[in-house]
Amino acid sequence: MPYPLALRYLCALLVSATLLATQALADSEPIRYTVTAPDGVSLAVQEAGNPDGPAIVFVHGLLGSRLNWNAQVNSAQLQRYRMITYDLRGHGLSGKPSGAEAYTEGSRWADDLAAVLHATQARRPVLVGWSLGGAVISNYLARHGDDDIAGAVYVNGVIELSPEQIVAHPELYRDLNSADLQTHLETVRAFLKLCFDTQPDPDTFELLFANAAMASWDMQHAVQSMGIDAAKGLSNAGVPVLLLYGARDALIHAEPAIARAQQLNPHARSLLYAGSGHAPFLEESERFNRDLARFVDSAGK
Template sequence: MSAPDSIPPEVPARRTARVTTPDGLTIAAEAFGAQTGPDIVFIHGFSQSGLCWARQTASPLLAGCRMVTYDFRGHGASDKPADPACYKAPELWAGELDAVIRAFCLERPVLVGWSYAGRIIGDYLATFGSDGIGGIVFVDAVVSNERHLFGRCNQLMRQMCSPDVAENIAATRAFVRRCFAAPIPQSLFEQILAVNMIVPHHVRGALFGRPAEYGAALARLDVPALVVHGTLDEVVAPAMAAHIAQITPQARLDLYEGVGHAPFIEAADRFNATLAAFAREVAGKA
């Protein structure tokens, strides 16, 4: 597998918004691509931001879709409250995602969730059900706290929560490198590292310890689901993807051989073609 290209030089015109959540936080969001659907909402992972989806928002394969990215609470350009309670209740995460969907007047969007975003999608389903969405793409996503479903990076992620700056930076650098099966260009590494370091250590720490009890919500899911996972993921084990596919009625498992924790970056062309086809399929069922 060849290393992914550097950050795409051309990004289509974007439409920005500041979205207010039900609990009063301000969330930074952006829309790309077509003015109408199929609609897609991209949700980033732990210590990341909406910038991670640059290979999707700039892709000609997805140009016919209306794509929305956002920085969830505590991340990127969104509000970063210090109170740990702002990151605990499922209703907070669900309400935030619902507010983004409503702000852009999206119609039954496909939710694309990477890593930690599997929890956010689970929170949304448990709170609102699936009536407002058309489908889900789980990307190396977390839906359970069972230890055997994770890789070998948990200790690094704990060290990323340290107030000790040297320890925090060292752990973050190591974690970013282990997200990929092959070395990535220096410019991309620097961007990902910079985005990670925007997230305060106490916000990172507040994301831990939340229950992940999404089995019931996934078992009653009545919209199509695609479960994408890299076979060399060291952060979330491929067993997590198998678990999602097993308990979710309409799920299809799509494993990426030789790819790590970020298939949408490491194998962007394949991922974008698959997502475009899935979005069209879901739109056809609306």
């Protein structure tokens, strides 16, 4: 064909490719909205990935938010899933009620998760709970059962608040509640550093630190007495359960926590990442994403 025509044809192809790429990017833009818990707390929710894919609901840990799951939400490997994240009460952009009862009663956290599942109309999602998020899942299972979910993943999850499972840091947990702002923020920084055996890059750490500084002080004090019904929740779980822990966790004794969870639910499988601390989904994100995808696919069968 003549050169000018060929050039016009090439330009048209480039324009079409650009439009398709722009549309794909627009389609992958996160969706944000709020859900109201039964006690009136507003919960900030975000969705990403394929809205028609198998659903995963991520539940972050203490001093976190949905931003903790950026390595999953932004992973090309996981874009075929419908990924739902939300900020726990007292965290991120969710409501921060005053008073201890809003946080010590484990049923409230369970009802928050149930409200998110109902609002999203996610069809039998897999629940993924990190640290405190594991306690939220246990309370959800104890209160609401497992009929509406396909499986649960405990990522360095808190099983019980016992000295056999929780590493003792009395000064740290005391100073998280200090009335002195500098002491409080320095302790938040120290807590975050303990979350990682391999520290994140400075930009990521700064984001997580800003994230943590948004958390309610009332929540930080009260949550240390939060009720956790792991005995009922894990024992009654008939869906697949995966216990995924970093062996170098400085906040939770990984092996005793896994042993207790498997005592409550002998069918629970476990994976121990020898090179990770408390946050394997960030420290070894590619491996974690592969293992998560494998579990979600098998749980959905």
